[in-house]
Amino acid sequence: MAGAVDLKDIFFVEADELLSALEEGLRAIQTGTQEADTVNAVFRAVHSIKGGAGAFDLKALVGFAHRFETVLDSLRSGRLLPEAALLGALLHASDHLADMISASRQGGSTDSELDERVILALEALSGGEGGAKEEEAFVFEPLALDGPFGMDLAAVPLVFGARKVSVSFRPHAGAFASGHDPALLLRDLCGIDEAEISLDQSALPEPGVFDPGQSYLGWVVTLQTERSDRDVMAVFDFIDGCCDLTLTGEASADPGLAPFAEPVAAPDLFAPPSLLPEARSQDPAQGAKPQNSASAATPAPSPLTQGATTTPRPTIRVDIDRVDRLVDILGELVIHQAMLTEAIEQSPGFGSVDVDRSLDQLRQLSRQIQESVMAIRAQPVKPLFDRMHRIVREASMAAGKSARLVTEGEATEVDKTIIERLADPLTHMIRNSIDHGLEKAGRRDELGKPTEGVVKLSAAHRSGRIVITVQDDGAGIDRDKVRQIAVEKGLVSATAELSPQEIDALLFLPGFSTATEVSALSGRGVGMDVVRSEIAGLGGRVGIASVRGQGTTLTISLPLTLAVLDGMVFEAAGQTLVLPVSHIIETLRPEAAMRHNLGLKDSVLDVRGRCLPLIDVGTALGFRRSLKPGEGEIVVVVERGDDGAIALMVDGIRDQRQVVIKGLEANYGQIPGIAAATVLGDGSVALILDPTDLAAAGSLPARPHISLAAE
Amino acid sequence: MSLRILAVDDSLTMREMLRQTLTEAGFDVVLAEDGIDALQQLPDVAPDLILTDLNMPKMDGFGLIDAVRKGDVSPRVPILVLTTESAATLKERARSSGATGWITKPFDEQSLVSTIRRVAAV
Numbered sequence: 001m002a003g004a005v006d007l008k009d010i011f012f013v014e015a016d017e018l019l020s021a022l023e024e025g026l027r028a029i030q031t032g033t034q035e036a037d038t039v040n041a042v043f044r045a046v047h048s049i050k051g052g053a054g055a056f057d058l059k060a061l062v063g064f065a066h067r068f069e070t071v072l073d074s075l076r077s078g079r080l081l082p083e084a085a086l087l088g089a090l091l092h093a094s095d096h097l098a099d100m101i102s103a104s105r106q107g108g109s110t111d112s113e114l115d116e117r118v119i120l121a122l123e124a125l126s127g128g129e130g131g132a133k134e135e136e137a138f139v140f141e142p143l144a145l146d147g148p149f150g151m152d153l154a155a156v157p158l159v160f161g162a163r164k165v166s167v168s169f170r171p172h173a174g175a176f177a178s179g180h181d182p183a184l185l186l187r188d189l190c191g192i193d194e195a196e197i198s199l200d201q202s203a204l205p206e207p208g209v210f211d212p213g214q215s216y217l218g219w220v221v222t223l224q225t226e227r228s229d230r231d232v233m234a235v236f237d238f239i240d241g242c243c244d245l246t247l248t249g250e251a252s253a254d255p256g257l258a259p260f261a262e263p264v265a266a267p268d269l270f271a272p273p274s275l276l277p278e279a280r281s282q283d284p285a286q287g288a289k290p291q292n293s294a295s296a297a298t299p300a301p302s303p304l305t306q307g308a309t310t311t312p313r314p315t316i317r318v319d320i321d322r323v324d325r326l327v328d329i330l331g332e333l334v335i336h337q338a339m340l341t342e343a344i345e346q347s348p349g350f351g352s353v354d355v356d357r358s359l360d361q362l363r364q365l366s367r368q369i370q371e372s373v374m375a376i377r378a379q380p381v382k383p384l385f386d387r388m389h390r391i392v393r394e395a396s397m398a399a400g401k402s403a404r405l406v407t408e409g410e411a412t413e414v415d416k417t418i419i420e421r422l423a424d425p426l427t428h429m430i431r432n433s434i435d436h437g438l439e440k441a442g443r444r445d446e447l448g449k450p451t452e453g454v455v456k457l458s459a460a461h462r463s464g465r466i467v468i469t470v471q472d473d474g475a476g477i478d479r480d481k482v483r484q485i486a487v488e489k490g491l492v493s494a495t496a497e498l499s500p501q502e503i504d505a506l507l508f509l510p511g512f513s514t515a516t517e518v519s520a521l522s523g524r525g526v527g528m529d530v531v532r533s534e535i536a537g538l539g540g541r542v543g544i545a546s547v548r549g550q551g552t553t554l555t556i557s558l559p560l561t562l563a564v565l566d567g568m569v570f571e572a573a574g575q576t577l578v579l580p581v582s583h584i585i586e587t588l589r590p591e592a593a594m595r596h597n598l599g600l601k602d603s604v605l606d607v608r609g610r611c612l613p614l615i616d617v618g619t620a621l622g623f624r625r626s627l628k629p630g631e632g633e634i635v636v637v638v639e640r641g642d643d644g645a646i647a648l649m650v651d652g653i654r655d656q657r658q659v660v661i662k663g664l665e666a667n668y669g670q671i672p673g674i675a676a677a678t679v680l681g682d683g684s685v686a687l688i689l690d691p692t693d694l695a696a697a698g699s700l701p702a703r704p705h706i707s708l709a710a711e
Numbered sequence: 712m713s714l715r716i717l718a719v720d721d722s723l724t725m726r727e728m729l730r731q732t733l734t735e736a737g738f739d740v741v742l743a744e745d746g747i748d749a750l751q752q753l754p755d756v757a758p759d760l761i762l763t764d765l766n767m768p769k770m771d772g773f774g775l776i777d778a779v780r781k782g783d784v785s786p787r788v789p790i791l792v793l794t795t796e797s798a799a800t801l802k803e804r805a806r807s808s809g810a811t812g813w814i815t816k817p818f819d820e821q822s823l824v825s826t827i828r829r830v831a832a833v
Contacts, residue, residue, distance in 0.1 A: 007731065011724040037768065044721065047766050051795045052724040054817040177780060179789035179811035184832055238812040238830065 011052045012105045018045040019098045020386050026094055027389060030087045043072045049097065058104050060115060061097075067119045068093050071126040080126055089122040095390055165225055165232055165249035170200070170218030175242035182219070188235045189221050196222045218244070320416065323376050327563050330366075330373055331660035334564070337366050338657070338681030367658065374561045378413035381459045381468070384423060385410050388457055391427050395434040402441045402451055403434050408458035414466050415561045418538055422468070422556075425531040429470045429554050430455060432528065437474035437552050447549075449473065465582060466560060471553040477546040479503045486512060504544045508532045536690070538562065539580070539675065541639070565661060567688060569654040569680070570636070573618030577650075578659055578678060578688040585637040585645055587653065605635060605647040612637065616649040620694055621673055638691040646691065661688065714831055715739040717758035719749040719775065720793070721767040725816075729762065729793075736824040746770025746778065754784050760831035762814075765794040765801070773808050780809040789830040793818065 025042035028034040050065035071090070074080040096110070096118040103110045167189065171182050189195060200218035204210075223232065229247060236245055341359050385407045396403035414422075438444075438453035445451055456471040479500060486506045487494045498506075506512060510529040528542075535542050540558035559565060559582065567578035590605055595614065597603045605614040616632050618624045624631075632649035639645050659678040664671065675690035716738050718729040726742045733740045741756045743749035745767040761779065765772035776790055789811040794801075797815050805813060811830050814823060 007724060007728055010727050014723045041768065044766055044768060047795070048722045048725075051722060051816055054795065055724065055728060057817075176787055178806070178809045179787055179830065181789070181830070181832065184830060187832075188829060235829075241806065 008056055011056060012101065015049055015052065015101045018049050019094065019101065020383055021045045022094050022097075023091070023389065024386055026087060026091050029082050030084075030091070039072070039076045043069065043076050046072055046097070049101070053104075060109055060112060061100050061104055064097060064100060064115055064119055067123065068097065071122055074126055086122075086125045089125050091393065093118055093122045095393070098390075163225070163249055165223045165229065165247065167221045167223070167232065168200075168218065168244075168246040168248070169221065169236070170203075170244040171215050171239065172242050172244070173213060173215045175239055176215065178239075178242055180239045180242060182217075185235055185239060186219060186221065189223070189232070192223060192225060192227055192232060192235070194224050198222075318376075323373070326373055327377065330370055331563065331662075334366055334370065334658065334660050335679045335681075337362055339683055342681035370564060370658075374415065374563065375413075377416050377561070379416050379419055380411050380413050381419060381422075382410035384419050384426065385457055385459070387423065388426060388430055391430050392434065392455055395431045396438075396453075399435050399438075400440065401434060401438050401453060403438055403453040403455055405430075406454055406456045408456065409460045412459035412461060412466060414459075414558070415563075417562055418466075418558055421534065421538055422558075425534045425556070426457075426468070426470070428528075428531050430457070433470055433472040433474065433552065433554075437472035437476075439475050461560075462557075466558045468556040468558070469553055471551060473551040476548040476550055476552055477504055477507070477544075478548075482506055501545075504546055507544060508542065539565070563661060564658055565688070566656065567659040567678070568636070568656050569659075569686065570634075570650045571652045571654065572616075572621075572650045573623035573631075575618070575621075575623055576654070576680065576684060576686045577617065578686050579636060579638065579648075579691065580675075580688065581656060583638045583691050585639055587634065587636050589633060590635050590647075607637060607647065610645075612645050612647040614647045614649065615694060617689070617694070618649075618651070646694070648691065648694070659686075659688070713737050713739050714759045714827070715741065715756065716827065716831075717741050717743060717749060717752065717756050717761045719743040719746065719761065719763040719767070719772070721745050721764060725764065732820050732823065733827075736820075736827075738827070746772065746775035749775055750778055750782070753779070753782075757785060758788060760827060761788055761790045762793050762827070763790060765792060765796055765805070773804065776805065776808045776810050791826065791830065793823075 022042055022045040025034070025038045025045070028038050029042070046065050046069045050062055050069060053061035053065060071080070071093075075082060075086075075090075080086060096115070100110050100115065169182070169185070171180065175182070186197060190197070198220050200220055201216065203216045203218065205216065210216075225232070229249070233245075233247060236243070341363070344355060344359065388407075389405050392403055392405040433455050434453070438455075439447065439449070441451045444453065454473050456473075457469070458471070459466060459468045461467075482503050483492070483498065483506070486492045486503075486509070489511060491506060491509050491512060492498065507528045508531075510527070512527055512529065532542050535556055535558070538558055539562065540556055543555040543557070544552065545555070546552040559580075566581040568581055568584060569576060569578050571577070588607070590607075594606045595603055596606060596611070603614045604611040614635070616624075616627055618632070619626065627649070631651050634650050634653060636648045636650055636653075637645055638648060659680075661676045662678055664674065664677050673690055673694040674687050676688045677685050678688055680686050714737075716733055718726065718733065718740055719742075720726050720729065721744055726744070730740050730742060741752060741758065743752055746763075747769045749761065749763065750770070761775075763772045763775055770778070772792055772794070776792075779788065779790065780786055790809065791812045791814055792805050792810045793814045793816060795816045802813055812826060814826055
């Protein structure tokens with residue numbers, strides 16, 4: 001089928017949503033925060049996955065989902081109680097279902113023995129009587145389409161051979177109410193073979209007692225056919241039970257036809273139809289009129305349609321590539337708008353108030369468009385946070401600890417790309433919290449802490465950035481141990497005096513790992529330094545804070561978008577460069593007395609008693625060897641990572657504006673100190689600095705904030 | 712004039728599949744996500760046939776059938792149930808609520824189309 005590939009993609013996207021709904025629902029039941037419909041929603045999620053998987057013939061998935069669904073059905077009907085053990089098994093099954101779907105997505109499958117173990121463990125808790133037995137009975141047959149609705153066709157004998165078959169057919173009033181159209185049935189019957197139709201209107205009453213809601217007509221169709229009685233009767237499959245039906249013919253002496261020879265009264269549950277189109281029941285041979293012509297003339301909405309006002313606002317799904325294209329074009333628009341502004345401002349005739357005002361409006365509009373487009377890309381962090389529940393479950397199980405995840409600010413919206421790239425660092429941070437942060441249950445009991453450890457994940461918008469924290473209520477950082485390890489690994493000198501914050505910051509150094517024994521979880525050779533560089537790659541920073549005995553808090557601060565940033569344009573060594581405004585703390589013109597030399601090459605700037613590493617941007621980036629008089633007289637103090645700051649010497653500040661970020665990594669790889677590039681209004685390219693990385697690029701030691709603090 | 716079908720299913724995959732299959736077969740297709748959505752669209756769409764799933768949030772297939780049959784808009788439109796369920800009790804319940812026919816998922820495209828043609832005509 002054309003487009004089948006697309007449909008499968010849709011299925012997997014939908015399956016992901018269903019899996020989240022499933023897991024979220026199960027968690028709600030576990031924590032007792034479920035709503036009336038939660039169990040149903042959980043059931044439906046698995047049911048829909050089963051349906052979709054069936055459509056793509058993913059048999060293992062269908063089988064698993066079906067047995068899973070059976071257990072959920074027992075839960076739904078109240079036969080099973082949502083006890084802790086059962087919910088644990090349900091969550092495990094839901095995790096496994098996610099694995100199965102993800103395997104199918106890659107064209108593979110999970111280990112069928114594992115599938116079986118997981119579902120059997122669940123079924124064992126559900127009383128077990130469902131399970132395998134029902135599964136045998138449950139087979140998807142793609143061709144078993146119009147399986148008998150009311151009629152047991154198998155009971156009709158297969159009689160072949162040319163003969164005359166006569167069908168007497170009289171619909172009940174209820175047949176019309178159920179949407180049946182005798183004309184279509186007669187048409188189908190005639191389609192089988194040559195047929196003769198006669199109208200039986202013997203039941204028509206006197207006009208005085210005629211009830212338009214009743215059915216008075218019948219038909220007798222005589223077929224000359226070689227087809228079996230079963231084929232003939234199949235036409236009436238759906239309407240059976242809503243009509244009197246008799247089949248007689250040469251073979252009708254067969255007692256097997258008895259069910260049809262005796263008219264079966266259909267349960268007439270329907271109120272007499274008030275708008276029955278008379279013409280149809282009286283003259284089917286002329287074909288049916290549009291069924292709803294009569295009712296369409298009375299378009300009064302039913303009370304039901306009026307009552308449903310709680311429907312969520314309509315949404316559309318858009319391919320992310322389209323939005324990205326829009327972002328790209330928008331970037332060009334911003335650049336050209338800047339170029340246009342510059343060209344007009346420099347043209348001889350400039351000075352008209354109208355032009356000025358229009359340019360201003362254009363600027364405002366393009367900013368508004370930008371914000372709107374960014375809002376399209378923005379997504380709540382909820383799905384990301386939801387995925388972390390599983391991480392907590394698995395990590396705590398592997399570490400032999402008891403932990404639960406609490407989330408906050410799930411509705412906070414962030415650029416989609418950032419959300420996607422946050423999954424790995426966040427996973428690692430949470431594993432770390434459980435592996436290294438939380439104490440074992442026994443130890444917690446001794447300390448008088450709740451046996452179950454809590455990892456709190458929260459998100460919030462703060463001054464144009466998004467702040468995500470991972471907080472545990474564990475032991476906190478053992479600073480003596482951290483320091484000892486850092487000294488052993490040669491990361492700091494044994495004599496260095498470090499503040500508690502600086503010791504905490506050691507955790508982010510490459511090559512640092514506190515795990516004395518490599519654990520299955522966080523000891524995968526990935527340290528917090530990787531987390532830090534991943535976050536830095538997103539233009540973000542990671543901070544750490546810890547209180548001994550009370551826990552550790554990791555804080556990530558990120559820009560809201562990766563496409564544009566507010567930048568300060570400045571000059572250094574004849575180059576035009578850009579600094580992200582979000583990093584800038586202050587700009588000053590320092591006096592000579594504020595500067596202190598540190599050894600031969602390095603110097604610090606004393607800003608109100610705080611000594612900051614002083615770096616000349618031009619030298620650090622290799623644009624010049626040393627400063628000449630009149631150069632580097634302006635200092636920009638920028639934040640870097642954790643809570644340090646550095647002072648950057650620049651030659652002059654041009655202006656502050658929004659710039660479009662153009663990545664360099666694809667063409668040039670990672671350049672220390674450079675985050676990206678942008679195109680300025682005059683068409684020239686300017687590099688965007690990454691201040692967190694700048695010191696490393698220059699002549700200063702890689703960790704100036706540590707060596708300097710020892711001063 | 713082509714037959715107009717209101718297809719109701721809470722699964723996006725299923726809706727998309729129905730849209731493709733039914734459009735290819737030459738039908739006009741309007742999609743709804745659940746019973747409530749279908750009822751709201753019913754007056755505007757005036758379908759020649761409703762194809763509905765059973766298991767749906769907000770209002771399920773039984774609720775939809777019941778509401779259509781007891782409502783003022785197209786009360787006698789043919790309604791086909793399209794579901795993964797195959798239990799006889801559910802079929803009987805659907806039939807007594809006023810369903811016109813029953814199709815079991817996953818469906819075969821040709822049979823789906825021919826079943827639709829069996830019960831509906833423009």
